[in-house]
Amino acid sequence: MNKSVGGSPTERASGESPKLDQTVSAAWARARAGLRAEFGEEAFRSWINPLTLEAVRSGTAVLSIKSQFLRDWVSNNYAQRIVSHFNGELSSVGSIDLVVKVARPNAAPEDETQPQPETSKRAEEEEATSQVSAPLDPRYTFDSFVVGKPNELAYAAARRVAESEDIQFNPLFIHGGVGLGKTHLMHAIAWRIRQRTPWRRVAYISAEKFMYQFIRALRFKDTMAFKDEFRAVDVLMIDDVQFMADKGATQEEFFHTFNALMDERRQVIVSADKSPSDLSGIEERLISRFNWGLVADVHPTTYELRLSILQAKAALVGGGIPDKVLEFIAHKIRSNVRELEGALNRMAAHASLIGRTVTIEMAGEVLKDVLRANERHITIEEIQRRVCEHFNIKMAEMHSARRARAVARPRQIAMYLAKMLTSRSLPEIGRKFGKRDHTTVMHAVKKIEELRAIDPSINEDVEILIRALRG
Ligand code: ADP
Numbered sequence: 001m002n003k004s005v006g007g008s009p010t011e012r013a014s015g016e017s018p019k020l021d022q023t024v025s026a027a028w029a030r031a032r033a034g035l036r037a038e039f040g041e042e043a044f045r046s047w048i049n050p051l052t053l054e055a056v057r058s059g060t061a062v063l064s065i066k067s068q069f070l071r072d073w074v075s076n077n078y079a080q081r082i083v084s085h086f087n088g089e090l091s092s093v094g095s096i097d098l099v100v101k102v103a104r105p106n107a108a109p110e111d112e113t114q115p116q117p118e119t120s121k122r123a124e125e126e127e128a129t130s131q132v133s134a135p136l137d138p139r140y141t142f143d144s145f146v147v148g149k150p151n152e153l154a155y156a157a158a159r160r161v162a163e164s165e166d167i168q169f170n171p172l173f174i175h176g177g178v179g180l181g182k183t184h185l186m187h188a189i190a191w192r193i194r195q196r197t198p199w200r201r202v203a204y205i206s207a208e209k210f211m212y213q214f215i216r217a218l219r220f221k222d223t224m225a226f227k228d229e230f231r232a233v234d235v236l237m238i239d240d241v242q243f244m245a246d247k248g249a250t251q252e253e254f255f256h257t258f259n260a261l262m263d264e265r266r267q268v269i270v271s272a273d274k275s276p277s278d279l280s281g282i283e284e285r286l287i288s289r290f291n292w293g294l295v296a297d298v299h300p301t302t303y304e305l306r307l308s309i310l311q312a313k314a315a316l317v318g319g320g321i322p323d324k325v326l327e328f329i330a331h332k333i334r335s336n337v338r339e340l341e342g343a344l345n346r347m348a349a350h351a352s353l354i355g356r357t358v359t360i361e362m363a364g365e366v367l368k369d370v371l372r373a374n375e376r377h378i379t380i381e382e383i384q385r386r387v388c389e390h391f392n393i394k395m396a397e398m399h400s401a402r403r404a405r406a407v408a409r410p411r412q413i414a415m416y417l418a419k420m421l422t423s424r425s426l427p428e429i430g431r432k433f434g435k436r437d438h439t440t441v442m443h444a445v446k447k448i449e450e451l452r453a454i455d456p457s458i459n460e461d462v463e464i465l466i467r468a469l470r471g
């Protein structure tokens with residue numbers, strides 16, 4: 001399997017050791033791109049970029065990282081997604097092994113930009129005390145935000161908070177699905193406040209970074225400085241607060257910070273993927289605080305909003321994309337604005353490469369994969385429900401540990417269908433089936449594949465289910 005590459009040395013992307021097979025390193029590069037798209041630039045730079053792929057041995061990818069602390073963090077928060085992305089690119093990779101490898105003194109230049117908590121504690125502390133706020137993206141302003149029915153409330157609320165110094169809604173809680181503009185709005189507020197009233201201290205930070213800094217403060221026995229930093233701001237913005245789910249100590253700390261700021265009539269702005277009441281794993285007292293002020297939601301996009309966004313962005317990426325093609329994209333890509341942007345950028349790149357205007361046919365071809373992913377998608381819950389109806393068993397059996405054939409087989413069929421009909425990864429599927437391991441899912445998929453080939457009645461069951469689910 002290990003093809004050796006001869007000839008001239010190929011260029012190496014960052015984050016991999018120089019001894020790797022080309023297929024493997026290409027797969028790792030794509031997995032990294034996928035992780036970057038999923039978690040965003042900031043998280044990617046902090047947690048994924050510091051990983052170096054050392055080798056792939058019997059299905060396990062060995063990834064090295066420079067400290068125990070980073071290792072633990074990545075292992076607790078990202079391991080499953082890394083496996084899933086890697087597995088999606090190279091199916092022989094079924095697990096990862098994170099190893100600590102302390103940096104050599106004369107490391108490659110790209111390594112120097114990576115965080116090295118073990119070796120440069122001092123530098124890191126300095127950074128932590130000098131900026132509690134994460135950098136803001138210069139593209140995310142109110143000017144570049146396209147307003148439509150689905151986001152007008154959130155936009156108006158954000159604008160109001162940004163334009164006025166007296167506190168009207170506290171906190172402002174913005175929620176909505178992925179890629180619908182929450183982070184964009186948060187940055188826009190921060191930019192506007194910094195521009196209007198530069199003396200006010202604005203801190204924008206993701207809940208994840210907040211937690212990371214808090215843990216680091218605990219570790220360096222420096223919680224006083226941490227508290228002081230956060231309590232000294234005039235405007236505190238915490239993005240993606242759902243990330244604090246089940247992180248008790250961080251929530252506790254945030255709760256106190258929150259109260260201290262509210263008491264002093266400082267503005268707090270929070271975003272999440274769900275409304276306060278729908279958040280799970282967040283303490284009741286925090287949820288009730290979130291409900292004190294204004295809760296504004298960003299709804300899924302409509303065709304009209306998608307088209308306006310595309311038109312606004314098409315003007316920025318240069319011409320070459322006719323309205324008809326924009327309409328086609330707005331019609332076909334319904335998931336979120338991030339995907340819409342990705343599609344537009346791809347079309348723009350294509351248009352500039354071929355040097356003439358693109359057509360709908362070209363768009364269909366260039367965007368084949370995204371378009372397919374946007375087709376009516378089947379959920380794991382739907383699959384479970386159908387399978388239970390078909391075999392006349394209870395939904396609870398999908399999550400139970402019972403191994404009796406009468407429930408175990410349908411459960412395996414449901415896992416198989418989840419793998420076949422959704423884009424969910426093995427670990428994600430496992431989680432939806434009573435927190436099972438991804439190897440259990442893999443086993444189920446293999447088993448049902450085998451049975452379909454030799455047992456006509458099972459094959460028929462599966463076919464009926466596929467037809468019903470595809471609708
Ligand atoms: P979220 O934080 O809700 O997951 P983001 O704010 O990161 O989403 O938005 C994803 C991408 O889509 C960003 O590049 C953002 O600029 C863009 N975007 C989202 N909504 C809009 C909008 N209404 N107008 C312009 N760009 C938008």
Ligand code: MG
Nearest residue numbers: 182183239240
């Ligand atoms: Mg966001």
